Amino acid sequence: MQFQNGHTFVCHHHLLTSHVRGLLHGANDDLSALAIKGNGEDLMFIDVSEKLTAPTRLPSIPSSLYTFTSTTLRPFTDTLTNPILVIPSIPSCLLALTGWLLEYPTIYVQDSDQDAERCEWDSRGNCLGNVTLTVVRVKLLGGNDGRDHPLLSFSFPSDLVSATEAAGLVRKTEERYAARAAGQQVWVGVGLEVESACLSFVA
Known part of the structure:
Protein backbone atom coordinates (compact mmCIF):
# COMPACT_ATOMS: atom_id res chain seq x y z
CA MET A 1 0.00 0.00 0.00
CA GLN A 2 1.32 3.41 -0.97
CA PHE A 3 -0.09 6.64 0.49
CA GLN A 4 1.06 9.64 -1.53
CA ASN A 5 4.87 9.57 -1.63
CA GLY A 6 5.74 9.27 2.03
CA HIS A 7 3.97 6.27 3.58
CA THR A 8 4.46 2.69 2.38
CA PHE A 9 3.17 -0.53 3.92
CA VAL A 10 4.42 -3.92 2.72
CA CYS A 11 1.84 -6.55 3.69
CA HIS A 12 1.42 -10.30 3.25
CA HIS A 13 -1.78 -10.64 1.22
CA HIS A 14 -3.17 -13.64 3.10
CA LEU A 15 -2.52 -12.07 6.50
CA LEU A 16 -3.95 -8.72 5.40
CA THR A 17 -7.09 -10.42 4.08
CA SER A 18 -7.53 -12.27 7.37
CA HIS A 19 -6.91 -9.06 9.30
CA VAL A 20 -9.52 -7.12 7.30
CA ARG A 21 -12.14 -9.82 7.68
CA GLY A 22 -11.42 -10.08 11.39
CA LEU A 23 -12.06 -6.37 11.92
CA LEU A 24 -15.23 -6.30 9.84
CA HIS A 25 -16.66 -9.57 11.17
CA GLY A 26 -20.07 -9.04 12.71
CA ALA A 27 -20.24 -5.41 11.62
CA ASN A 28 -23.57 -3.64 11.37
CA ASP A 29 -24.81 -0.11 10.79
CA ASP A 30 -24.51 0.76 14.47
CA LEU A 31 -20.78 1.09 15.15
CA SER A 32 -21.43 1.56 18.85
CA ALA A 33 -22.66 -2.03 18.93
CA LEU A 34 -19.68 -3.34 16.96
CA ALA A 35 -17.46 -5.51 19.10
CA ILE A 36 -13.95 -4.10 19.44
CA LYS A 37 -12.18 -7.17 18.20
CA GLY A 38 -9.70 -8.04 15.49
CA ASN A 39 -8.87 -11.63 14.56
CA GLY A 40 -10.44 -12.78 17.81
CA GLU A 41 -8.37 -10.41 19.95
CA ASP A 42 -9.80 -7.54 21.97
CA LEU A 43 -8.64 -4.16 20.71
CA MET A 44 -8.42 -0.95 22.70
CA PHE A 45 -8.79 2.35 20.84
CA ILE A 46 -7.55 5.48 22.61
CA ASP A 47 -8.25 9.01 21.35
CA VAL A 48 -5.11 11.14 21.73
CA SER A 49 -6.27 14.15 19.70
CA GLU A 50 -4.49 17.39 20.53
CA LYS A 51 -7.75 19.17 21.37
CA LEU A 52 -8.35 16.84 24.33
CA THR A 53 -7.04 17.61 27.80
CA ALA A 54 -6.27 13.91 28.37
CA PRO A 55 -6.38 10.65 26.39
CA THR A 56 -9.78 8.94 26.28
CA ARG A 57 -10.77 5.34 25.64
CA LEU A 58 -13.26 4.91 22.83
CA PRO A 59 -16.27 2.59 23.19
CA SER A 60 -16.11 1.30 19.62
CA ILE A 61 -14.04 1.08 16.46
CA PRO A 62 -13.47 4.58 15.01
CA SER A 63 -15.85 5.16 12.11
CA SER A 64 -13.01 6.49 9.93
CA LEU A 65 -11.02 3.25 10.30
CA TYR A 66 -14.09 1.10 9.74
CA THR A 67 -15.07 3.06 6.62
CA PHE A 68 -11.56 2.96 5.14
CA THR A 69 -11.26 -0.77 5.81
CA SER A 70 -14.66 -1.64 4.36
CA THR A 71 -14.58 0.64 1.30
CA THR A 72 -10.88 0.53 0.36
CA LEU A 73 -9.09 -2.44 1.91
CA ARG A 74 -11.88 -5.01 1.64
CA PRO A 75 -12.35 -4.62 -2.16
CA PRO A 88 -3.50 9.34 -3.56
CA SER A 89 -4.43 11.03 -0.29
CA ILE A 90 -3.53 10.33 3.32
CA PRO A 91 -6.61 9.06 5.18
CA SER A 92 -7.55 10.75 8.42
CA CYS A 93 -7.35 7.37 10.15
CA LEU A 94 -3.67 6.78 9.28
CA LEU A 95 -2.52 6.65 12.92
CA ALA A 96 -5.20 4.11 13.86
CA LEU A 97 -4.62 2.21 10.60
CA THR A 98 -0.90 1.92 11.38
CA GLY A 99 -1.51 0.58 14.88
CA TRP A 100 -4.10 -1.87 13.58
CA LEU A 101 -1.89 -3.14 10.73
CA LEU A 102 0.97 -3.68 13.19
CA GLU A 103 -1.41 -5.62 15.46
CA TYR A 104 -0.96 -3.40 18.48
CA PRO A 105 -3.50 -4.32 21.18
CA THR A 106 -3.79 -0.62 22.08
CA ILE A 107 -4.35 1.68 19.12
CA TYR A 108 -4.06 5.45 19.19
CA VAL A 109 -6.62 7.53 17.30
CA GLN A 110 -6.51 11.19 16.28
CA ASP A 111 -9.37 13.51 15.41
CA SER A 112 -10.77 12.35 12.07
CA ASP A 113 -12.23 15.83 11.48
CA GLN A 114 -8.77 17.19 10.73
CA ASP A 115 -8.04 17.53 7.03
CA ALA A 116 -5.09 15.19 6.56
CA GLU A 117 -4.43 16.47 3.04
CA ARG A 118 -3.95 20.05 4.19
CA CYS A 119 -1.56 19.38 7.05
CA GLU A 120 1.60 17.36 7.20
CA TRP A 121 0.83 14.14 9.07
CA ASP A 122 4.04 14.23 11.07
CA SER A 123 3.17 17.66 12.48
CA ARG A 124 -0.08 16.56 14.07
CA GLY A 125 -0.08 17.05 17.80
CA ASN A 126 -1.50 14.86 20.55
CA CYS A 127 -2.36 15.02 24.24
CA LEU A 128 0.19 12.44 25.46
CA GLY A 129 2.65 15.00 26.83
CA ASN A 130 3.20 14.66 30.60
CA VAL A 131 1.02 11.54 30.65
CA THR A 132 2.43 8.43 32.33
CA LEU A 133 2.62 5.67 29.73
CA THR A 134 3.18 1.97 30.08
CA VAL A 135 5.59 0.94 27.33
CA VAL A 136 5.75 -2.67 26.15
CA ARG A 137 8.72 -3.76 24.04
CA VAL A 138 8.86 -7.12 22.27
CA LYS A 139 12.17 -8.59 21.15
CA LEU A 140 13.46 -11.79 19.59
CA LEU A 141 16.06 -13.44 21.80
CA GLY A 142 19.46 -14.88 20.89
CA GLY A 143 19.86 -14.82 17.12
CA ASN A 144 22.69 -16.51 15.23
CA ASP A 145 25.04 -13.77 16.39
CA GLY A 146 23.85 -14.07 19.98
CA ARG A 147 22.16 -10.69 19.93
CA ASP A 148 18.55 -9.88 20.67
CA HIS A 149 16.50 -8.16 17.96
CA PRO A 150 13.87 -5.48 18.77
CA LEU A 151 10.61 -6.48 17.09
CA LEU A 152 8.03 -3.87 18.09
CA SER A 153 6.86 -1.67 20.92
CA PHE A 154 3.57 -0.07 21.89
CA SER A 155 2.30 2.03 24.75
CA PHE A 156 -0.87 3.04 26.55
CA PRO A 157 -1.76 5.63 29.20
CA SER A 158 -1.31 3.84 32.52
CA ASP A 159 -4.33 5.49 34.16
CA LEU A 160 -6.70 4.25 31.42
CA VAL A 161 -5.88 0.57 31.81
CA SER A 162 -6.39 -1.41 35.00
CA ALA A 163 -3.63 -3.61 36.38
CA THR A 164 -5.64 -6.70 35.38
CA GLU A 165 -6.14 -5.44 31.83
CA ALA A 166 -2.47 -4.49 31.51
CA ALA A 167 -1.35 -7.92 32.68
CA GLY A 168 -3.70 -9.51 30.15
CA LEU A 169 -2.36 -7.35 27.32
CA VAL A 170 1.22 -8.30 28.15
CA ARG A 171 0.39 -12.00 28.49
CA LYS A 172 -1.55 -12.19 25.21
CA THR A 173 1.17 -10.28 23.37
CA GLU A 174 3.85 -12.64 24.63
CA GLU A 175 1.76 -15.70 23.76
CA ARG A 176 1.03 -14.43 20.23
CA TYR A 177 4.66 -13.82 19.31
CA ALA A 178 5.97 -16.89 21.12
CA ALA A 179 3.59 -19.01 19.02
CA ARG A 180 4.81 -17.33 15.84
CA ALA A 181 8.45 -17.87 16.77
CA ALA A 182 7.93 -21.54 17.63
CA GLY A 183 9.49 -24.07 15.27
CA GLN A 184 12.06 -21.78 13.69
CA GLN A 185 15.79 -22.25 14.22
CA VAL A 186 17.10 -18.67 14.24
CA TRP A 187 15.80 -17.25 17.52
CA VAL A 188 15.80 -18.79 20.99
CA GLY A 189 12.47 -17.24 21.90
CA VAL A 190 10.56 -14.03 22.56
CA GLY A 191 11.10 -11.60 25.42
CA LEU A 192 9.04 -8.67 26.69
CA GLU A 193 10.09 -5.59 28.61
CA VAL A 194 7.55 -3.39 30.39
CA GLU A 195 8.38 0.03 31.79
CA SER A 196 6.80 3.38 32.61
CA ALA A 197 7.63 6.61 30.83
CA CYS A 198 6.46 10.20 31.11
CA LEU A 199 7.70 12.76 28.60
CA SER A 200 6.86 16.41 28.13
CA PHE A 201 6.38 15.76 24.41
CA VAL A 202 5.44 12.55 22.61
CA ALA A 203 5.84 12.47 18.82
Missing part, protein backbone atom coordinates in the same frame (compact mmCIF):
# COMPACT_ATOMS: atom_id res chain seq x y z
CA PHE A 76 -8.56 -4.70 -2.62
CA THR A 77 -8.07 -7.91 -0.63
CA ASP A 78 -11.11 -9.58 -2.20
CA THR A 79 -9.99 -9.08 -5.81
CA LEU A 80 -6.22 -8.45 -5.83
CA THR A 81 -6.25 -7.54 -9.52
CA ASN A 82 -3.16 -5.45 -8.76
CA PRO A 83 -0.73 -6.34 -5.94
CA ILE A 84 -0.08 -2.63 -5.33
CA LEU A 85 -2.72 -0.39 -3.78
CA VAL A 86 -2.00 3.29 -4.45
CA ILE A 87 -3.97 5.76 -2.35
Whole structure:
Protein backbone atom coordinates (compact mmCIF):
# COMPACT_ATOMS: atom_id res chain seq x y z
CA MET A 1 0.00 0.00 0.00
CA GLN A 2 1.32 3.41 -0.97
CA PHE A 3 -0.09 6.64 0.49
CA GLN A 4 1.06 9.64 -1.53
CA ASN A 5 4.87 9.57 -1.63
CA GLY A 6 5.74 9.27 2.03
CA HIS A 7 3.97 6.27 3.58
CA THR A 8 4.46 2.69 2.38
CA PHE A 9 3.17 -0.53 3.92
CA VAL A 10 4.42 -3.92 2.72
CA CYS A 11 1.84 -6.55 3.69
CA HIS A 12 1.42 -10.30 3.25
CA HIS A 13 -1.78 -10.64 1.22
CA HIS A 14 -3.17 -13.64 3.10
CA LEU A 15 -2.52 -12.07 6.50
CA LEU A 16 -3.95 -8.72 5.40
CA THR A 17 -7.09 -10.42 4.08
CA SER A 18 -7.53 -12.27 7.37
CA HIS A 19 -6.91 -9.06 9.30
CA VAL A 20 -9.52 -7.12 7.30
CA ARG A 21 -12.14 -9.82 7.68
CA GLY A 22 -11.42 -10.08 11.39
CA LEU A 23 -12.06 -6.37 11.92
CA LEU A 24 -15.23 -6.30 9.84
CA HIS A 25 -16.66 -9.57 11.17
CA GLY A 26 -20.07 -9.04 12.71
CA ALA A 27 -20.24 -5.41 11.62
CA ASN A 28 -23.57 -3.64 11.37
CA ASP A 29 -24.81 -0.11 10.79
CA ASP A 30 -24.51 0.76 14.47
CA LEU A 31 -20.78 1.09 15.15
CA SER A 32 -21.43 1.56 18.85
CA ALA A 33 -22.66 -2.03 18.93
CA LEU A 34 -19.68 -3.34 16.96
CA ALA A 35 -17.46 -5.51 19.10
CA ILE A 36 -13.95 -4.10 19.44
CA LYS A 37 -12.18 -7.17 18.20
CA GLY A 38 -9.70 -8.04 15.49
CA ASN A 39 -8.87 -11.63 14.56
CA GLY A 40 -10.44 -12.78 17.81
CA GLU A 41 -8.37 -10.41 19.95
CA ASP A 42 -9.80 -7.54 21.97
CA LEU A 43 -8.64 -4.16 20.71
CA MET A 44 -8.42 -0.95 22.70
CA PHE A 45 -8.79 2.35 20.84
CA ILE A 46 -7.55 5.48 22.61
CA ASP A 47 -8.25 9.01 21.35
CA VAL A 48 -5.11 11.14 21.73
CA SER A 49 -6.27 14.15 19.70
CA GLU A 50 -4.49 17.39 20.53
CA LYS A 51 -7.75 19.17 21.37
CA LEU A 52 -8.35 16.84 24.33
CA THR A 53 -7.04 17.61 27.80
CA ALA A 54 -6.27 13.91 28.37
CA PRO A 55 -6.38 10.65 26.39
CA THR A 56 -9.78 8.94 26.28
CA ARG A 57 -10.77 5.34 25.64
CA LEU A 58 -13.26 4.91 22.83
CA PRO A 59 -16.27 2.59 23.19
CA SER A 60 -16.11 1.30 19.62
CA ILE A 61 -14.04 1.08 16.46
CA PRO A 62 -13.47 4.58 15.01
CA SER A 63 -15.85 5.16 12.11
CA SER A 64 -13.01 6.49 9.93
CA LEU A 65 -11.02 3.25 10.30
CA TYR A 66 -14.09 1.10 9.74
CA THR A 67 -15.07 3.06 6.62
CA PHE A 68 -11.56 2.96 5.14
CA THR A 69 -11.26 -0.77 5.81
CA SER A 70 -14.66 -1.64 4.36
CA THR A 71 -14.58 0.64 1.30
CA THR A 72 -10.88 0.53 0.36
CA LEU A 73 -9.09 -2.44 1.91
CA ARG A 74 -11.88 -5.01 1.64
CA PRO A 75 -12.35 -4.62 -2.16
CA PHE A 76 -8.56 -4.70 -2.62
CA THR A 77 -8.07 -7.91 -0.63
CA ASP A 78 -11.11 -9.58 -2.20
CA THR A 79 -9.99 -9.08 -5.81
CA LEU A 80 -6.22 -8.45 -5.83
CA THR A 81 -6.25 -7.54 -9.52
CA ASN A 82 -3.16 -5.45 -8.76
CA PRO A 83 -0.73 -6.34 -5.94
CA ILE A 84 -0.08 -2.63 -5.33
CA LEU A 85 -2.72 -0.39 -3.78
CA VAL A 86 -2.00 3.29 -4.45
CA ILE A 87 -3.97 5.76 -2.35
CA PRO A 88 -3.50 9.34 -3.56
CA SER A 89 -4.43 11.03 -0.29
CA ILE A 90 -3.53 10.33 3.32
CA PRO A 91 -6.61 9.06 5.18
CA SER A 92 -7.55 10.75 8.42
CA CYS A 93 -7.35 7.37 10.15
CA LEU A 94 -3.67 6.78 9.28
CA LEU A 95 -2.52 6.65 12.92
CA ALA A 96 -5.20 4.11 13.86
CA LEU A 97 -4.62 2.21 10.60
CA THR A 98 -0.90 1.92 11.38
CA GLY A 99 -1.51 0.58 14.88
CA TRP A 100 -4.10 -1.87 13.58
CA LEU A 101 -1.89 -3.14 10.73
CA LEU A 102 0.97 -3.68 13.19
CA GLU A 103 -1.41 -5.62 15.46
CA TYR A 104 -0.96 -3.40 18.48
CA PRO A 105 -3.50 -4.32 21.18
CA THR A 106 -3.79 -0.62 22.08
CA ILE A 107 -4.35 1.68 19.12
CA TYR A 108 -4.06 5.45 19.19
CA VAL A 109 -6.62 7.53 17.30
CA GLN A 110 -6.51 11.19 16.28
CA ASP A 111 -9.37 13.51 15.41
CA SER A 112 -10.77 12.35 12.07
CA ASP A 113 -12.23 15.83 11.48
CA GLN A 114 -8.77 17.19 10.73
CA ASP A 115 -8.04 17.53 7.03
CA ALA A 116 -5.09 15.19 6.56
CA GLU A 117 -4.43 16.47 3.04
CA ARG A 118 -3.95 20.05 4.19
CA CYS A 119 -1.56 19.38 7.05
CA GLU A 120 1.60 17.36 7.20
CA TRP A 121 0.83 14.14 9.07
CA ASP A 122 4.04 14.23 11.07
CA SER A 123 3.17 17.66 12.48
CA ARG A 124 -0.08 16.56 14.07
CA GLY A 125 -0.08 17.05 17.80
CA ASN A 126 -1.50 14.86 20.55
CA CYS A 127 -2.36 15.02 24.24
CA LEU A 128 0.19 12.44 25.46
CA GLY A 129 2.65 15.00 26.83
CA ASN A 130 3.20 14.66 30.60
CA VAL A 131 1.02 11.54 30.65
CA THR A 132 2.43 8.43 32.33
CA LEU A 133 2.62 5.67 29.73
CA THR A 134 3.18 1.97 30.08
CA VAL A 135 5.59 0.94 27.33
CA VAL A 136 5.75 -2.67 26.15
CA ARG A 137 8.72 -3.76 24.04
CA VAL A 138 8.86 -7.12 22.27
CA LYS A 139 12.17 -8.59 21.15
CA LEU A 140 13.46 -11.79 19.59
CA LEU A 141 16.06 -13.44 21.80
CA GLY A 142 19.46 -14.88 20.89
CA GLY A 143 19.86 -14.82 17.12
CA ASN A 144 22.69 -16.51 15.23
CA ASP A 145 25.04 -13.77 16.39
CA GLY A 146 23.85 -14.07 19.98
CA ARG A 147 22.16 -10.69 19.93
CA ASP A 148 18.55 -9.88 20.67
CA HIS A 149 16.50 -8.16 17.96
CA PRO A 150 13.87 -5.48 18.77
CA LEU A 151 10.61 -6.48 17.09
CA LEU A 152 8.03 -3.87 18.09
CA SER A 153 6.86 -1.67 20.92
CA PHE A 154 3.57 -0.07 21.89
CA SER A 155 2.30 2.03 24.75
CA PHE A 156 -0.87 3.04 26.55
CA PRO A 157 -1.76 5.63 29.20
CA SER A 158 -1.31 3.84 32.52
CA ASP A 159 -4.33 5.49 34.16
CA LEU A 160 -6.70 4.25 31.42
CA VAL A 161 -5.88 0.57 31.81
CA SER A 162 -6.39 -1.41 35.00
CA ALA A 163 -3.63 -3.61 36.38
CA THR A 164 -5.64 -6.70 35.38
CA GLU A 165 -6.14 -5.44 31.83
CA ALA A 166 -2.47 -4.49 31.51
CA ALA A 167 -1.35 -7.92 32.68
CA GLY A 168 -3.70 -9.51 30.15
CA LEU A 169 -2.36 -7.35 27.32
CA VAL A 170 1.22 -8.30 28.15
CA ARG A 171 0.39 -12.00 28.49
CA LYS A 172 -1.55 -12.19 25.21
CA THR A 173 1.17 -10.28 23.37
CA GLU A 174 3.85 -12.64 24.63
CA GLU A 175 1.76 -15.70 23.76
CA ARG A 176 1.03 -14.43 20.23
CA TYR A 177 4.66 -13.82 19.31
CA ALA A 178 5.97 -16.89 21.12
CA ALA A 179 3.59 -19.01 19.02
CA ARG A 180 4.81 -17.33 15.84
CA ALA A 181 8.45 -17.87 16.77
CA ALA A 182 7.93 -21.54 17.63
CA GLY A 183 9.49 -24.07 15.27
CA GLN A 184 12.06 -21.78 13.69
CA GLN A 185 15.79 -22.25 14.22
CA VAL A 186 17.10 -18.67 14.24
CA TRP A 187 15.80 -17.25 17.52
CA VAL A 188 15.80 -18.79 20.99
CA GLY A 189 12.47 -17.24 21.90
CA VAL A 190 10.56 -14.03 22.56
CA GLY A 191 11.10 -11.60 25.42
CA LEU A 192 9.04 -8.67 26.69
CA GLU A 193 10.09 -5.59 28.61
CA VAL A 194 7.55 -3.39 30.39
CA GLU A 195 8.38 0.03 31.79
CA SER A 196 6.80 3.38 32.61
CA ALA A 197 7.63 6.61 30.83
CA CYS A 198 6.46 10.20 31.11
CA LEU A 199 7.70 12.76 28.60
CA SER A 200 6.86 16.41 28.13
CA PHE A 201 6.38 15.76 24.41
CA VAL A 202 5.44 12.55 22.61
CA ALA A 203 5.84 12.47 18.82
